[in-house]
Amino acid sequence: MTPVLDPARTLAVVTGAQAWPRLSSFEAAPAFANSATALAEHLGPAGFGLPPENVLDLFDKPDAVGQYDRIADFLDNRAKALAAPHGEGLLVMFHYIGHGAFFGTTRDYCLLVSDTRSPMEADTSLRVASLDRLLRLKVPSSARMLFLDCCFAAEAARIMQGSVEQQVSTKSEEILTSDPLDRGVALFCAAGAKDPARLAGRDSHTLCNWALLTALRTGDPAHPGPLTLRQVAGLTTGVLAGLGRPDVPRPEVHVPNQAAGDLAAVRLFPNPAAPTDGTPASGGTPQLPVYRTPTVDFEKELAAALADVGPVRHFQRHGAGRPSGMVSSAAAYHGVDADEILAVWQTRRGFVNQAESLIFTRSGIRAKDRSKELSLSYDLFPGCTFSTGYRFEPSSAAGRVPSSHYYWLEVEHPGGTWQSRWMEYRGDIQNLTNLLKLIQRLKS
Template sequence: MLEPSRTIAITTGASEWPLLESFDAAPAFAKAAANIRGYLGTGGLGIPEENVLDLFGKPNSLKQYEQIIAFLDGRMKKLETPHGENLLVLFFYVGHGAFFGTARDYCLLLADTRKPLESDTSLRVASLDRLLRLRAPFSARMLFLDCCFAAEAASIMQGAIEQVVGAKTDEILESSPLDRGVALFCAASARDPARLADRDTHTFFNWALFEALRNGDPLKPGPMSLRHVADLAVAALDGLGQDGVPRPEVHVPRQSYGDLAAVPLFPNPAAPTKEQPASADDGSESGPADEGGPGTGPPVVAEAAPPPPGTNVLLPPTDEFMYWKAVTCSADGRYYAGPRTSFGTPLDWFSIQVVEAGTGRSVRDAFSRNLRSYQYGQVSSRGQVLGLDYTGDLFVTDLAEADSSRLLASGVSIADFHPGGTLVVSGRQGGLSFHTPGTLDEAATLPQFPAGASFAFSADGSVLATFGMGKGVQLWHGTERGRVWVPENRPFADWTVPAPRLGSALSPDGTALAVLRESGHVEALNTRDGSRLWQTGGVIGPGHPRICYAAHGRSVVVMFPGVQRGFLRKRVDTGGLGILDAATGESTHVLPATALMTDIKPTPAQDGASLLVCEDGLLRLWSVP
């Protein structure tokens, strides 16, 4: 949980804008700011008064920048942390967010914002991000933005990273080697306005935030992460049953040292005590219940039988300086691929390494001449290799082509191969495109796929799942048209359930969908009718988890990667793997890791009983029951 003495907070915003005719005053903004101030002090986090800077309702953007700088410098000097080491900075804005000027700068309006200098008399998000990053470069920074189009701030901060990625490695390491990252909790997406529940009482976002913080979660032992708080806030809004209420979003544009939004920082008033353990069935966040199903399973993290033999088999290293953080497997199981680095930092992933399954022999070091930094790589059964860099450029090459590569598309957010070889690409502006195997020419589109949504295939290729379109979860059958797999005109299932935020996985045959919930449990849904097959009742584990089915379909595997103390600095828990029976949800094994984990993927090796695991930069092969 956060240390109040080493947490500093800044609040700003406004409730009226007398110099702008198009923005109406609303007392709800002032009441929202008062809620925040009360929670920061003795009514919640217990942050000392001298660690809080309250600028809400104050005019003059330049003066606010100067006051923030003086406040940061003064508190860091007092706390003897000149660069913000082991310091958490909380920033709260309540009011209006808008785009101004020819450059369409995203700005946070102040009480004296005025024409024709709207952007100059507001807080520019880009300037604010730079100020916090440069004055407290080694700190962890968490921003709460209760305003319209709030998630636009995430793309601005991500853009700042992409500019840095182009710099030399030594300049990067010299400028900010210990930046602990940024997390944002946004009242609305980058395209949606936020809403007032009532102009005199509160904003929807502020109400939901404090419903989560003040009520807590009786199923969650210990403190809550920002992602958990967000999940509770969304559930509170969904419970209102009102149309058109924007869904809050969590974004983590900087996570060099891990996912700050997954760190348990906030007190949980409803945390169960040892005398009164958490209930196994909360009835929340699930699809339509199947009353005749197997029922609720035990916690994922629990006492379990010893791990099966043959776990933790190290693949022979392909390079003395190899570092893996993410991995994919071709549909036929012949190749593994992932971003390669010689330093182990996300700013230095300069190629996509392809290795031969089983032997670990390096087959190709792709895109190394492009001088790009890659998020992840993919390899198809046909030997085509993809690399997606941090700017959204998608490159493609072939294992048979020595050093050549080409830019396939720009502005890409997700790309994956259908098991049959069709390439599916999601753009940052929305839409799915389907590309012919081999030539990768665009053959079909799904234009209604929104920006920020995600998708996944079953291992047999029979089902496509899309998340974040309309109601929450959609499932599609498809057909091959001229060698290209394309979905049917309408989904065969469209569920009104919360879209998975942490992760989800389709069973190999497409008949079940396993979902990670931020409230700490895993549930499996029947893809035919949305009924719940089972639900676990325990905590997933520390860190930002992953989930997948084993390739043979008999087990669901949850990876809890572990966390580090001091806002992701010193290790406290190395996590491990929780293995569940895919039919019942019962925990069969808990396999403790000896290092931090970052990714898992199923592989057909050993008759589908193998799992690829990225563990402290090494690529390991674990066997699963």
């Protein structure tokens, strides 16, 4: 089923910061930047499929006032280019990753940018009330969703509710006549109004962003089509609950403006786990079939999934009988019995100088290269995310190494991350990622 979210008519703004050098009370953490990078990837081809011109990336940018101006220009220009006066028919998503805090004599709730500073903290931050007003003025006929991955995030709902109530009481006639097509506002908040958000680790990621992306990439097989914001929040809560950490706040969804209905109840988000007959989605990457049996024989289903994976270069299944040379080399390289290996993927460079290798065993996957190793049991797959990326490496100065295009696979799991380096074809990385996601569904 085609998701309601239309990439061509969805706009996204991403902002926040990983360090606040002019505020000694807020410690820098690369986890914020890692989360922003993962989010940006999901907004693109690996997830929602938004074209680059529909995404404004302000993460780690200074100057709060300048950010207001850039957001305003972005919304104006894209609405004009898409023939969407006042944002009509658009979905606008605002994402913030960083720190939220209360500043000033009036204790304004603010979102910190990289150069927020004392003693003008409120004036050098993004005020939630000001952001709400900016979005309503520039795209009043749009649907607007704010994803706030920061401490005390749900405080934004109170502020936005107050601003709506105040304007309705003082200028009700003007609002009702000027914004008849307003599709509403919804907030996805990483923490309650009195709760701090959490990091998985200083150098890892924010827990809420990791769980949200896990939910979006995994989906829910119990629903036949796209997911609502509330359903996504429920899946995110389930991912966080699986960590067994009582200190982690659960995300909250708020809809401060329901004049045009409940935006959080609209089925907007793609559902990768929606039941399928195994045929490729229209215009998309072929998807592996979803195996649905009353009592899953996991090893049998895993073998079927390995057999069904699309073409992947340097990928070999281990069938019955004597193991192939690739399987034997992989067994020695990883230190496992060859009979435990179900399939092997290795780079074209072979195993010379400890090149990269990933094996599927009966109990989990193992990956290894020169710098890192990964050993992940299949039982941990429901708490993992699998994403892809691309890079171009130019030829060496001496010309001995030609330029190459590389696709990488990143496995983000509760204990950290592992990233491959040398996949050379888009189809290979897509098929291998689909296989990992299918195993994730089997274990969910």
